[in-house]
Amino acid sequence: MEKNMEEPLSSQGEMTHQHTAPKHSKGGLITMPFIIANEAFEKVASYGLIPNMILYLMRDYSVGVAKGTNILFLWTAGTNFMPILGALLSDSYLGRFLTIGLGSISSLLGMILLWLTAMVPKVRPPPCDITTQSCKTPTTGQMTLLLSSFALMSIGAGGVRPCSIAFGADQLDNKSNPKNERVLESFFGWYYASAAISVLISLTAIVYIQDHLGWKVGFGVPAILMFLSALLFFFASPFYVKQKPSKSLFTGFIQVPVVAYKNRKLAFPPRDSDGWYHHKRDSKFIAPTTKLRFLNKACIIRNPEQVIASDGSASNPWSLCTIEQVEELKALLKVIPLWSTGIMISINISQSTFQLLQASSMDRHISSSFQIPAGSFGMFTIISLATWVILYDRAILPLASKIKGKPVQLGAKLRMGIGLFLSCMAMVVSAIVESIRRRKAIREGYLNNAHAVLDMSAMWLVPQHCLNGLAEAFNAIGQTEFYYSEFPKSMSSIAAALFGLGMAVANLLASAILNAVDKLTSRGGKESWVSDNINKGHYDNYYWLLAIMSSVNLLYFLVCSWAYGPCVERVIKVSDEGNGFKEEELSNIGAIVKDEV
Incomplete structure (x- = not known):
């Protein structure tokens, strides 16, 4: 179970195992309450706003069921899509600490804006029952303010959710510790438990507050929780291990079709030949698979002196890809x-x-x-x-x-x-x-x-x-x-x-x-x-x-x-026998525990 759960640590990009082990002066268990609290408070605050939102749109903004549901669909779509963009930015440019920090601030600003729509009557249309009356629709300015709050919360979710669990793993991952896997497993257990409890609290306590104390308090409480989330996260900043951003896997996916198109006029080398395809050092691959064969041209070596650097890597990754990159894209396209x-x-x-x-x-x-x-x-x-x-x-x-x-x-x-x-x-x-x-x-x-x-x-x-x-x-x-x-x-x-x-x-x-x-x-x-x-x-x-x-x-x-x-994914691997080719099944990685919320 430890190994299975260890895989998804980095929401995005390479795992911390590829970096140098964190210094003992930073990270460790002392940072866990702050990271888990940041994620838990963000979930309670954001998920607590969703269940009753259609009632707020209908009763306070005179928005019909169809239009209101569409707004919520688009808001949820943005919230689900933004973590992919957040992961990309985290891996390639900002790093996890900065991405989570900016995401927390964005979520907080969005919740404050939403709270203001409940506090200030002028930013909403006059009260009206759309099921029995012809109501005045909200002005452009009023809808812009409301939708801006939704957008800021979606952007915030894109910063916090994909990076939180990986950032926590950064603090604990220490290969010199013989109990490293057990420590990570314990962290994952607490992380997923806090996530589940957070959603249950949001679906009960926050919804109950909105029903019985109104929107002013019902939107104010999530804003306060989000403030605590951001405050706790930044408070522990001196104690965090902050890994630098590295190359994102998404970039490799884009490079393969680009390079394959550039090399579209190249002829395929003979099947039983060696040295025609570029691969990583100590790679188990010597040739790509035959499925989606047109992508194989991305890793064909045209001129070794010009395209291969002294360390064996490609001098320009936009002109030559590795077999691993090609096979990764094929695996993605296949599913x-x-x-x-x-x-x-x-x-x-x-x-x-x-x-x-x-x-x-x-x-x-x-x-x-x-x-x-x-x-x-x-x-x-x-x-x-x-x-x-x-x-x-x-x-x-x-x-x-x-x-x-x-x-x-x-x-x-x-x-x-x-x-x-x-x-x-x-x-x-x-x-x-x-x-x-x-x-x-x-x-x-x-x-x-x-x-x-x-x-x-x-x-x-x-x-x-x-x-x-x-x-x-x-x-x-x-x-x-x-x-x-x-x-x-x-x-x-x-x-x-x-x-x-x-x-x-x-x-x-x-x-x-x-x-x-x-x-x-x-x-x-x-x-x-x-x-x-x-x-x-x-x-x-x-x-x-x-x-x-x-x-x-x-x-x-x-x-x-x-x-x-x-x-079962079959790949061509180096063999010590025969001509060097051997079809071998890669064993399945076991079940993982996923954050269903």
């Missing part, structure tokens, strides 16, 4: 079809806006004096996810292995497929529950009253949240393990980046789907499926549409899985 199958599950999980409106219209009491906040039902997704991961790892697999008399484990692709199936079932259940809820609202005479609370328990929504959590547990973890199994070790940082990119693309596609549904179903003056009035709309039809798309996506996954073949 793209299977990666794309995970986008649909992210689209389904991102439908929290509609689930919030459903919960708001149902009886959420669990006792006579306490009711679950509508925005807190997402915690059932996290709880079911965490419960399954623990049961699968600690109970189900050991029991199955004991019964079979040999190690038992579900393959990564099989788990991905199970996750897609469960996600499809979650949408089916969502559609059925919403259909029952809507019919009951109409029977009780609430067709024109979107704020009415039905005599129907909101616990009906729990199964779809649990199915979403199980789908995430199977697909997301299986997907990440699949990347780590198939990619070279040098590409471990790309696994997390791919998953974040998938969520960003999913948010953009979810916005496009919602726009199309709203436009097509409201033609001819008809009530849109995603109407501002939940009882007049047909959210159940919208869920059925997602269920149909999910079933088609499941078939697409089966085709991609079949086309991909076995989860």
Whole structure:
């Protein structure tokens, strides 16, 4: 487990193992509370703003459900995409300390701006109920201020989230310590535990504060937490090990197609020849694989005297690449079809806006004096996810292995497929529950009253949240393990980046789907499926549409899985026997624990 978890340390770029061991005068356990607190407070603050945000947009900015949901989709897409850019800047230019610091400041400024929109009445349109009245829309200036706060928070997330865990590993990584791996494993355990607890707090405490104390306090508390996050991080600055930025793996991906295009007119050397392809010193590769053969021209040596430096490296990396670079890009391109199958599950999980409106219209009491906040039902997704991961790892697999008399484990692709199936079932259940809820609202005479609370328990929504959590547990973890199994070790940082990119693309596609549904179903003056009035709309039809798309996506996954073949990457390696060529399977790297939040 230690080795598996050690791989994703650097959210991005090469691991700290490639740098000199940190000096004992800096780093160490003394820095851990500050780094973990920085990440934990940032998560509590940022995730606590999302669940109820659609209510703020509808009630205080007179924004309709469709437009408000689109704004949230775009905000979430930006938040998921920015960590990739942040990792690139951290690895190549700024370093992790500066990237986290600037990200913390940006998040703080964004939250202060959002808090000001609640504190100053003039930056919002006049109060109005859009479900029953024709309301004045916000001015350009008012919307610019609100969207600027979202943008600053997305930029901040891009600085903090990809670098925090790697920066923590920088402080502890000491190869001279015989217990180094155990120390790192302990850090990862505390890091992931704090992340999970932070999300649960944001989905419960912060949402509860917003519901009962209003937006001024509900937005003020996250701003205060973010201030503490930044303060604690900078307070420990003298104690940190601050690694210098190095070359980013992303740069190598760009170089390969550029050099291959430059060398497009070169002829391929004979298959059994040696010395034609450029590789690193002590490399196990002497020739690239034959798949995507046109990329192999990027590592063909044209004139050794001109393109090879005295130390054996390429004198100009934009004119000659290594075999390793070429194979890394091929590995990435090969998984793209299977990666794309995970986008649909992210689209389904991102439908929290509609689930919030459903919960708001149902009886959420669990006792006579306490009711679950509508925005807190997402915690059932996290709880079911965490419960399954623990049961699968600690109970189900050991029991199955004991019964079979040999190690038992579900393959990564099989788990991905199970996750897609469960996600499809979650949408089916969502559609059925919403259909029952809507019919009951109409029977009780609430067709024109979107704020009415039905005599129907909101616990009906729990199964779809649990199915979403199980789908995430199977697909997301299986997907990440699949990347780590198939990619070279040098590409471990790309696994997390791919998953974040998938969520960003999913948010953009979810916005496009919602726009199309709203436009097509409201033609001819008809009530849109995603109407501002939940009882007049047909959210159940919208869920059925997602269920149909999910079933088609499941078939697409089966085709991609079949086309991909076995989860084993074959490469040509140096052999001491024969002509030097040998096909050998690279063993899978085991399962990793991923930050699902």
